[in-house]
Amino acid sequence: MSSDFTRSQVRRQLAAMACGYFDIGILRPDGRMLLREAWRTGQIEEAIHGLRRENARGAHIFVRAHGVHALSLVDDLSVDTIARMTAARFQPTLVVETSPRNFQVWLNHGRTLDYNMSTAAAKELAKRFGGDLSSADWRHFGRLAGFTNRKPERLMQNGLGPFVRLRKGDGKIYDAAPVFLEDVKSLANKAATERADRTSFRSTSNGNPVRSLAEFHRSARYGGDLHRADMAWALHAASCGLSEERIIDEILHGRDLSKKGRAQRQITYAERTAIKALRAIESSH
Secondary structure (H helix, E strand, O other): OOOOHHHHHHHHHHHOOOOOOOOEEEOOOOOOEEEEEOOHHHHHHHHHHHHHHHHHHEEEEEEOOOEEEEEEEEEEOEEEEEEEHHHHHOOEEEEEEEEEEEEEEEEEEEEOHHHHHHHHHHHHHHHHHHHOHHHHOOOEEEEEEEEEEEHHHHHOHHHHHHHHHHHHHHOOOOOOOHHHHHHHHHHHHHHHHHHHHHHOOOOOOOOOOOOOOOHHOHHHHHHHHHHHHHHHHHHHHHHOOOOHHHHHHHHHHOOOHHHHHHHHHHHHHHHHHHHHHHHHHHHHO
16 A cells, blocks of 8 residues: 555544544564654654554554543454444444454543543443453554554465554544443442452551552552552562562452463562562662
C-alpha cells in the first residue's frame, strides 16, 4: 500500500481517538520496544516514513492515548460480536481490522477515567463481550491502521502480513456509557474494599501496622505504574517485619497479574519482588 493510504488511515484513527497526545510503540522482531511518548498528531504524521520503514523490517506499530483518557480497547473480536455490542448500545468509536475477520474496537466513554476505573471498564467490557482479558487495562496498546500485522500466525499465503485497516472511526460516545460506568464504579468499589480487607493487618512480627497494598496501587505518587507500587509496598511491608511468604501472597492476590503471563510467571514476579525488598531492608540495617 502507498504512503498516502497509510497517512489517511493514521489520520482518521487518531482523529477518532480524539486525544491531545499519543504514545507510539514500535515492537521490533528482536522483542525490543521503542516507545515514543506524548506525540501530537502532527509528529506522528511526520514520522510515518520512518514507521513504514520499521514495519517493512518486521516491526509492529502500535498506538495508545498518552496519560489518562476516555477510551477502552477491546481486543480479538469477530464481526458477530461487534454487531452484538452495537445492538446492546455499546457502539465502538473505532473498529480496526487487525487481520482478516479479526478486530480490535475502541469505545469512547465520554469522559476521562482514572487508571483504576479505566482498567475496570476495559476488563468488564472484555468479560461481557468475550474480548482478550490480557489486553484489558487502562493503557494497553492497539494496532495503528495503515501498517501491516507482523505476527507469524497472521501471515497470508503469499508470506506477507495483512494490512491493518480502519473499518469505522466516528469518534462518537456509545449510548450505554452512563449506565455502564455506574456499574463499573460499583464493581470497582466492591473490589477495592475486598482488596483492602485482604491486605489490612493488625500487626506484624515486630508489632508495626502494615498499610494495604490497595492504598499503594491508588496512590498518585506512582502514576498508575503498578509495578512500582508493588515494589514500594513490598519495601514498606518488609520494613514492618512482614514475612516473605505473606508479601508474596499479598502481591499475588492484590491485583490481576495475568499480563505477566501464566501462573508460574506471576509467582516468579511476586517472589522476585518480595526477595528484592527483604534484601534491601536487610542491607539498610
